[in-house]
Amino acid sequence: MSARFITFEGIDGAGKSTHIERVAQHLRAQGADLVQTREPGGTALAESLRGLFLHQDMDGLTEALLVFAARRDHLQRVIAPALALGQTVLCDRFTDASFAYQGGGRGMDWQVLSTLEQWVQQGRRPDLTFWFDVDPAIAAERRAQAREADRLEKLDLDFFERVRAAYQRRADEAPDRFARIDAGDSIEGVGRQVVAVLEQRGW
Numbered sequence: 001m002s003a004r005f006i007t008f009e010g011i012d013g014a015g016k017s018t019h020i021e022r023v024a025q026h027l028r029a030q031g032a033d034l035v036q037t038r039e040p041g042g043t044a045l046a047e048s049l050r051g052l053f054l055h056q057d058m059d060g061l062t063e064a065l066l067v068f069a070a071r072r073d074h075l076q077r078v079i080a081p082a083l084a085l086g087q088t089v090l091c092d093r094f095t096d097a098s099f100a101y102q103g104g105g106r107g108m109d110w111q112v113l114s115t116l117e118q119w120v121q122q123g124r125r126p127d128l129t130f131w132f133d134v135d136p137a138i139a140a141e142r143r144a145q146a147r148e149a150d151r152l153e154k155l156d157l158d159f160f161e162r163v164r165a166a167y168q169r170r171a172d173e174a175p176d177r178f179a180r181i182d183a184g185d186s187i188e189g190v191g192r193q194v195v196a197v198l199e200q201r202g203w
């Protein structure tokens, strides 16, 4: 099976982590050799930056610079080498999250983010992005039942509405790459939607 780069996006509590495992099961059954990773994170350096990012107060530009620094290290040490070996990379969040959270949520300039994307990624983009789209109020209820909130998860519904709108903008800009999943559906229903997207591509 050829190398593929698949990312999982959506607001906090949308159900990404729950369904990455479903995708992994499906692709393993097709013979894929998988690498599962996440952003910010995925290397020792990027995981250190993740700790700072999630727990220290900072402005939107500082957030963007930190996540893109973490991404550069992650791409060079993990993602690019895995794809070069023919592995399939499943990544929990990637650059669409920077456009959604720092662009939509924090109001950072879209063009500045596009420039960082070009510098850091040198043309590397996911082959497929699952966007788990859900009403922010439903996601907030799920998070409240599941765990303690981190710095970003404490932000209000308006913030998550802006993040959601920015994901929609990214999806409109790259319709062939994005697969929108109705993540307000039951866990079983979301699982069926995800597998249908893979099957449509013959994966």
Ligand SMILES: Nc1ncnc2c1ncn2[C@@H]1O[C@H](COP(=O)(O)OP(=O)(O)OP(=O)(O)O)[C@@H](O)[C@H]1O
Pocket (backbone or CB within 6 Å): 010, 011, 012, 013, 014, 015, 016, 017, 018, 019, 142, 143, 145, 146, 183, 184, 185, 186, 187, 188, 190
């Ligand atoms: N479709 C669903 N219906 C009901 N509950 C769900 C659904 N999907 C996930 N959940 C539950 O919601 C909670 C959050 O799910 P999950 O951790 O997968 O979200 P996430 O998108 O990965 O969040 P984050 O990005 O913040 O880590 C979990 O308790 C999970 O069991």
Ligand SMILES: Cc1cn([C@H]2C[C@H](O)[C@@H](COP(=O)(O)O)O2)c(=O)[nH]c1=O
Pocket (backbone or CB within 6 Å): 012, 038, 039, 040, 067, 092, 093, 094, 095, 097, 098, 099, 101, 102, 152, 153
């Ligand atoms: C990659 C990336 C992430 N974020 C935010 C989104 C989430 O609130 C956290 C990561 O937590 P998760 O439980 O692993 O989903 O970080 C961001 O603001 N910008 C980014 O580029």
